[in-house]
Amino acid sequence: xxxxxxxxxxxxxxxxxxxxxxxxxxxxxxxxxxxxxxxxxxxxxxxxxxxxxxxxxxxxxxxxxxxxxxxxxxxxxxxxxxxxxxxxxxxxxxxxxxxxxxxxxxxxxxxxxxxxxxxxxxxxxxxxxxxxxxxxxxxxxxxxxxxxxxxxxxxxxxxxxxxxxxxxxxxxxxxxxxxxxxxxxxxxxxxxxxxxxxxxxxxxxxxxxxxxxxxxxxxxxxxxxxxxxxxxxxxxxxxxxxxxxxxxxxxxxxxxxxxxxxxxxxxxxxxxxxxxxxxxxxxxxxxxxxxxxxxxxxxxxxxxxxxxxxxxxxxxxxxxxxxxxxxxxxxxxxxxxxxxxxxxxxxxxxxxxxxxxxxxxxx
Amino acid sequence: xxxxxxxxxxxxxxxxxxxxxxxxxxxxxxxxxxxxxxxxxxxxxxxxxxxxxxxxxxxxxxxxxxxxxxxxxxxxxxxxxxxxxxxxxxxxxxxxxxxxxxxxxxxxxxxxxxxxxxxxxxxxxxxxxxxxxxxxxxxxxxxxxxxxxxxxxxxxxxxxxxxxxxxxxxxxxxxxxxxxxxxxxxxxxxxxxxxxxxxxxxxxxxxxxxxxxxxxxxxxxxxxxxxxxxxxxxxxxxxxxxxxxxxxxxxxxxxxxxxxxxxxxxxxxxxxxxxxxxxxxxxxxxxxxxxxxxxxxxxxxxxxxxxxxxxxxxxxxxxxxxxxxxxxxxxxxxxxxxxxxxxxxxxxxxxxxxxxxxxxxxxxxxxxxxxxxxxxxxxxxxxxxxxxxxxxxxxxxxxx
Numbered sequence: 211x212x213x214x215x216x217x218x219x220x221x222x223x224x225x226x227x228x229x230x231x232x233x234x235x236x237x238x239x240x241x242x243x244x245x246x247x248x249x250x251x252x253x254x255x256x257x258x259x260x261x262x263x264x265x266x267x268x269x270x271x272x273x274x275x276x277x278x279x280x281x282x283x284x285x286x287x288x289x290x291x292x293x294x295x296x297x298x299x300x301x302x303x304x305x306x307x308x309x310x311x312x313x314x315x316x317x318x319x320x321x322x323x324x325x326x327x328x329x330x331x332x333x334x335x336x337x338x339x340x341x342x343x344x345x346x347x348x349x350x351x352x353x354x355x356x357x358x359x360x361x362x363x364x365x366x367x368x369x370x371x372x373x374x375x376x377x378x379x380x381x382x383x384x385x386x387x388x389x390x391x392x393x394x395x396x397x398x399x400x401x402x403x404x405x406x407x408x409x410x411x412x413x414x415x416x417x418x419x420x421x422x423x424x425x426x427x428x429x430x431x432x433x434x435x436x437x438x439x440x441x442x443x444x445x446x447x448x449x450x451x452x453x454x455x456x457x458x459x460x461x462x463x464x465x466x467x468x469x470x471x472x473x474x475x476x477x478x479x480x481x482x483x484x485x486x487x488x489x490x491x492x493x494x495x496x497x498x499x500x501x502x503x504x505x506x507x508x509x510x511x512x513x514x515x516x517x518x519x520x521x522x523x524x525x526x527x528x529x530x531x532x533x534x535x536x537x538x539x540x541x542x543x544x545x546x547x548x549x550x551x552x553x554x555x556x557x558x559x560x561x562x563x564x565x566x567x568x569x570x571x572x573x
Numbered sequence: 574x575x576x577x578x579x580x581x582x583x584x585x586x587x588x589x590x591x592x593x594x595x596x597x598x599x600x601x602x603x604x605x606x607x608x609x610x611x612x613x614x615x616x617x618x619x620x621x622x623x624x625x626x627x628x629x630x631x632x633x634x635x636x637x638x639x640x641x642x643x644x645x646x647x648x649x650x651x652x653x654x655x656x657x658x659x660x661x662x663x664x665x666x667x668x669x670x671x672x673x674x675x676x677x678x679x680x681x682x683x684x685x686x687x688x689x690x691x692x693x694x695x696x697x698x699x700x701x702x703x704x705x706x707x708x709x710x711x712x713x714x715x716x717x718x719x720x721x722x723x724x725x726x727x728x729x730x731x732x733x734x735x736x737x738x739x740x741x742x743x744x745x746x747x748x749x750x751x752x753x754x755x756x757x758x759x760x761x762x763x764x765x766x767x768x769x770x771x772x773x774x775x776x777x778x779x780x781x782x783x784x785x786x787x788x789x790x791x792x793x794x795x796x797x798x799x800x801x802x803x804x805x806x807x808x809x810x811x812x813x814x815x816x817x818x819x820x821x822x823x824x825x826x827x828x829x830x831x832x833x834x835x836x837x838x839x840x841x842x843x844x845x846x847x848x849x850x851x852x853x854x855x856x857x858x859x860x861x862x863x864x865x866x867x868x869x870x871x872x873x874x875x876x877x878x879x880x881x882x883x884x885x886x887x888x889x890x891x892x893x894x895x896x897x898x899x900x901x902x903x904x905x906x907x908x909x910x911x912x913x914x915x916x917x918x919x920x921x922x923x924x925x926x927x928x929x930x931x932x933x934x935x936x937x938x939x940x941x942x943x944x945x946x947x948x949x950x951x952x953x954x955x956x957x958x959x960x961x962x963x964x965x966x967x968x969x970x971x972x973x
Binding site: 212213455458459466467469470472475476478479480482483486487488489490491493494512515516561564565567568569571572573 | 839842843848852853854860861863864865867868869871872873875876878879882883896899900953955956957959960963964965966967969
């Protein structure tokens with residue numbers, strides 16, 4: 211755990227107690243079973259917004275608290291522990307980052323206060339296929355109208371404002387704002403294994419306003435989203451591990467708790483080691499963003515790759531070490547396994563980020 | 574997050590820079606630390622002068638108390654000294670097991686008289702220490718050690734055999750775990766300091782698979798230790814011995830120093846394997862394994878920084894120490910494997926002019942590095958410790 215300021219400690223403690231009281235994994239199960247159209251519980255999201263969580267990286271003049279990315283990461287980590295589904299990452303982190311970094315005064319004034327108070331949801335629409343590939347952009351803007359297709363848009367169904375990557379009339383990639391209720395926007399809900407909100411979106415001449423910053427802005431926004439989801443994954447992976455560890459200490463076979471078997475102990479020690487290493491990478495990436503360090507791209511790729519590997523391992527071991535009960539839908543293990551793969555794929559999986567890391571290093 | 578210094582440190586930085594400029598011999602700039610060599614060689618006058626200057630200043634152990642000759646600096650100031658040494662291309666000539674392990678332990682558990690007697694010699698690099706822990710029948714199960722230590726009234730009499738005593742052939746003194754009560758296991762062990770220059774001590778170097786002999790067998794036959802050289806209570810050595818192991822493990826995981834990091838793997842791979850039209854290492858399978866190893870090393874370094882920032886204010890190594898050793902050693906072993914693989918058959922050259930110095934060092938580092946997951950608590954023992962101490966799983970060995 212990073213050394214925290216007093217504000218950050220309070221924020222984390224508040225998030226921890228709200229999550230444990232109001233949003234345990236059973237709340238996620240209920241949301242999934244209800245078939246919630248948006249892929250999250252709207253009432254819970256409203257409570258989160260009331261606590262100011264949607265405005266953590268938004269400047270105070272636009273209704274936020276400007277506490278920074280490490281602070282927002284602490285909240286996402288706590289939410290990740292119980293797999294709490296919400297638009298916090300897509301809206302309060304990704305879309306808000308795009309507006310803060312690339313919006314005009316008018317665009318910021320229009321959207322940031324509403325995002326901060328949770329009355330508007332933003333989402334980032336970048337990929338056009340099943341593999342993260344932000345440099346492959348077919349969507350285009352002509353005369354202020356955006357045409358093209360975006361795939362696997364997180365919280366795409368809920369979005370009041372979409373931040374869309376597209377080629378401008380000069381052929382260069384940039385980010386554009388499109389309203390969710392524009393007549394030229396057609397959304398299709400995707401039902402994925404992790405039960406979260408995702409959509410494929412077709413744009414047919416939807417009204418689009420450019421943000422400034424071009425492809426650099428796109429990379430900056432993506433790096434913030436990657437670090438944010440890595441923080442959420444850190445919480446999920448730690449909880450998956452702790453739940454598994456508890457099982458090792460209580461499940462009895464051959465007359466003893468199975469946690470007394472060295473074959474399992476050493477795998478537990480390996481998971482713990484990996485979790486500690488991954489935590490360092492995630493916190494370093496978030497801190498680098500707050501410091502506006504030039505190392506942000508490589509540190510973020512390091513964090514997303516290490517966190518992805520770690521959550522992958524821990525989620526697999528969670529099922530394996532629970533044995534048959536871990537295979538049942540009644541147990542939570544499956545939720546963590548499914549979420550792990552969805553989160554790994556989001557904004558670039560391990561292979562994507564290993565390659566990107568090496569390219570940044572020049573090999 | 575780590576504190577990387579503020580305004581207060583600027584004045585100290587200027588002072589440190591000026592002192593290093595005035596005292597570090599120019600001819601040693603960017604030269605390797607002679608301490609890192611396996612064989613003892615006569616130091617040059619410049620090397621001796623630099624060691625004396627650093628020893629007198631106490632900056633070889635910058636955070637140790639000034640009353641015993643240490644630098645008396647804060648951790649932030651110590652980092653500045655380290656940075657300024659690096660900037661000047663200077664090495665730290667003060668080191669060894671006295672610095673890494675014994676000194677910190679004695680500062681914590683020794684009497685005032687023991688600290689006065691033993692710490693200054695470590696600070697100045699004048700007394701070389703070795704570690705008498707493992708025995709032929711006591712490796713991972715260290716508390717099974719049998720070396721007998723009998724109270725003879727005015728002195729202790731020591732009989733037995735130690736093994737893997739690093740650097741015993743050059744050592745002046747040995748910090749040693751000995752058995753003072755044969756009726757108990759852990760509670761029958763004491764921590765004594767033994768003079769290596771006496772007739773009852775015989776040292777035989779052990780040749781390893783990489784051709785070097787960094788470790789020895791050490792035989793004690795009616796060797797003596799003075800009563801004042803018992804550290805801590807009689808039969809109370811296990812606690813002290815374990816504490817020292819924590820220092821050893823944090824030291825062993827502290828960097829690639831011992832087996833040398835050399836140049837980056839991607840640089841080597843570009844040379845030996847070539848690059849594709851996009852400038853990537855041509856062998857994509859090798860490339861992805863190099864990336865993985867780079868990332869593992871970076872994550873380890875970040876964790877070391879994080880542990881340091883979190884431990885600030887606390888003294889001594891944290892519980893994270895045991896994680897660090899496994900993480901560092903496995904990553905560095907993989908790195909050594911990759912180095913040999915990158916070089917191909919050239920990376921297996923043992924002797925001869927057909928192989929570069931770097932190639933011959935690669936094969937020996939790869940082999941020598943195998944010891945790192947065995948000594949200082951094997952990988953498996955570290956995993957046992959994590960399981961029991963940190964994760965609270967049942968202990969099957971009852972040894973740690």
